[in-house]
Amino acid sequence: MGTSRWIMRSVGSLLLAAAALKAWGLEPMARLGVLSTAEAQLTIIALELFLGLWLWIGAGGGAKALGPWLLAVLTFTVFACVTFYLGWVGQSSCGCLGRYSPNPWYAFGLDVIVLAALLVGRPDLTALRTSPRASLAANAYPGACGLGSVTLLTLLLALLPTLGYGPVEQIIANLRGQRVTIQPSLAQVEPGAPGQQREITVEIANWTDAPIRLIGGATDCSCTVLHDLPITIAPNETRSVAVRIALSGQPGIFTRKAAFLVDDQGFKEIGFTMTGRILKNSQPRDIAGGAR
Numbered sequence: 029m030g031t032s033r034w035i036m037r038s039v040g041s042l043l044l045a046a047a048a049l050k051a052w053g054l055e056p057m058a059r060l061g062v063l064s065t066a067e068a069q070l071t072i073i074a075l076e077l078f079l080g081l082w083l084w085i086g087a088g089g090g091a092k093a094l095g096p097w098l099l100a101v102l103t104f105t106v107f108a109c110v111t112f113y114l115g116w117v118g119q120s121s122c123g124c125l126g127r128y129s130p131n132p133w134y135a136f137g138l139d140v141i142v143l144a145a146l147l148v149g150r151p152d153l154t155a156l157r158t159s160p161r162a163s164l165a166a167n168a169y170p171g172a173c174g175l176g177s178v179t180l181l182t183l184l185l186a187l188l189p190t191l192g193y194g195p196v197e198q199i200i201a202n203l204r205g206q207r208v209t210i211q212p213s214l215a216q217v218e219p220g221a222p223g224q225q226r227e228i229t230v231e232i233a234n235w236t237d238a239p240i241r242l243i244g245g246a247t248d249c250s251c252t253v254l255h256d257l258p259i260t261i262a263p264n265e266t267r268s269v270a271v272r273i274a275l276s277g278q279p280g281i282f283t284r285k286a287a288f289l290v291d292d293q294g295f296k297e298i299g300f301t302m303t304g305r306i307l308k309n310s311q312p313r314d315i316a317g318g319a320r
Contacts, residue, residue, distance in 0.1 A: 035149030040083030108139035217304030
């Protein structure tokens with residue numbers, strides 16, 4: 029019983045820490061489709077907070093430990109599937125810990141370890157085997173309340189633009205005091221050999237009530253903005269900007285910082301990070317890069 033309590037509270041603490049890091053950095057989950065949106069990220073944060081707290085409360089043992097344990101097993105099974113897929117297709121960051129997200133294979137290993145720990149430290153399942161209906165009913169109310177709250181939050185986030193509050197990205201930017209934002213802040217570059225060129229597209233949003241100008245770029249690598257500069261971005265407008273990067277360096281995963289120079293009540297830089305993989309000249313791109 030003591031081992032089960034310790035494991036459940038450790039997993040709960042891990043989920044609470046992951047939610048805090050996501051909320052602080054709010055990085056897209058490796059640009060994985062719908063999971064890249066701010067609404068999806070906030071929903072995941074709410075789910076992790078609820079499950080983390082439920083694991084702490086339910087770790088006392090007895091019938092109330094069954095619900096959070098089952099949901100934790102299901103959640104980390106889904107996490108493991110997602111991180112395995114991201115590692116398989118060659119993503120360099122899982123996005124699961126905000127700005128400090130590890131390589132997907134490391135995250136997958138952590139998910140597997142957590143699943144193994146949950147199985148080892150499972151609560152007493154005797155009541156579930158003898159009277160499954162009563163055991164599940166004892167956990168139905170807190171589970172329904174928590175998941176219902178997460179669902180309501182998702183619906184509220186989806187309705188915010190129609191209620192006149194603007195997109196979620198704008199609300200987050202206003203809370204952080206950001207006048208201009210760039211997404212994704214972690215841009216994935218397609219694999220290529222040294223000397224080859226690749227293109228990425230980022231979106232620059234102006235959340236102010238006055239136009240701003242994109243003057244140029246300041247980078248530590250060979251990048252070119254594929255637009256005539258300067259670019260004027262109207263108030264509350266988002267513009268897509270294409271950037272060409274010349275690949276260089278030794279084979280392997282690279283991470284490079286770049287920044288745009290904008291004129292917004294004075295000149296300032298807004299930065300982002302590019303990550304990808306340098307291939308050997310003889311290494312086929314479709315094998316090394318994986319499906320994308």
